[in-house]
Amino acid sequence: MWKTVAACALGLGMTAVCAKTLVVSYSFTGNADRIAAALVKEIKADQIKIEPAQKGIDYAANNYSIGSDLVGEIRQKPDSEASYPKIDPVKVDWSQYSTVIIATPLWWSNMAASMQTFLFENGKDMSGKKIGLIVTSASSGISGVERDAKRLIPGGDFYSPSLWIRSSQSSSAGSMIADWLKRIHYDEAAK
Template structure:
């Protein structure tokens, strides 16, 4: 009987000890969630490779404008390129995108960066990293801010060259943001900003910018050479171009290949023909003479064998020509003719 009576008492004592154990009173601590964009467990993204492994072009782009500049840099340098992609694509509707960008910029001020899909293990092999982005509300696009924030320690000691596109905003604020995001990196003084009005000059602007950065490209050589060759009926002669945005854009076109223009006589003083594309223009009242090359209305080349006074953009002059007869002789006389332009 005593054994039967003692069994419930022993069970009751055991339950009391279990209820009072320290483990039962300890709170359950949840695991700390990974911060968006931290990249600790993300697979690295491989850049599109180029033959020149000194440089990397990083860019983010919503409408394609910044991507166009990134591709131009990559083309001129034949280097690696990587697009920084947001976790959630931006809205196609412009105002909706701007509202989201505003909210993300406000969140960044509180230390909360939007999530991205793009991550890199290291940047050890690169001498210089180009970082490109659109400017939203005067600031660097939030996607690129996330990337720089996430990779700040890996970018320490690296040189960074900034390029951006915008409707009308400047680049100054975004430069300061880059310096704050990457305090261990060297943000280069020379930056490149293209607005909607200057985007058509991307090639020549990139070439000039690379020159400022002391980066040698084949395009640098082409841009420095102001001599072009004109071929008529199998015979060729040269002309020397002046320095202006129009001739820089023309040389950029010629760097891609020769241009053939069908030209006809006008006013017993010139041959004129459509380029088939437009160049930047800076028209002013100009008095021309034999051998002068001018741009008319932004899209036509005029070669003078006579003289005229009108509003043109000067391009240059045929070498060694001073008279009407000399110029007409090079052009094969009067009448329609095809003139082929090429870099000398």
């Protein structure tokens, strides 16, 4: 309780601005959600999960072609709202958060499409906030996902390095996350 109060400050309009953390995850087969669950065991944070508006799609069908088409459209026209698949509406009071940690899968070397939609809609509101990125992939390196995050949150103050957890490492996610939080000097006040 004391920590929460101590982490809040009175802003210009005398409204309390709190140094809280928001964990945002999107997951198709469960790995990123398991990572987010392990993360919120380590830190004090609010949590939201992004859900595609269209339900029941198998993004892995036909050799991952549906997922591939979705990220392909974004790659072609990243500035057009029409390129991003619809997600269920999410309303975030950004004034409450100083830190956002994103847990997302990699799709064809990019950030999974629905998480890109969330950041396309909200990234500008995340300017000046500390941003942590945790990416799960089968084997591909995560630099393309980091590029997507930086494009979609142009004013973000990114923790470095990001954390890469391969699907095969999902059972060690808890200890990898604990090590990562130490490595990035995650703000103790927000814990």
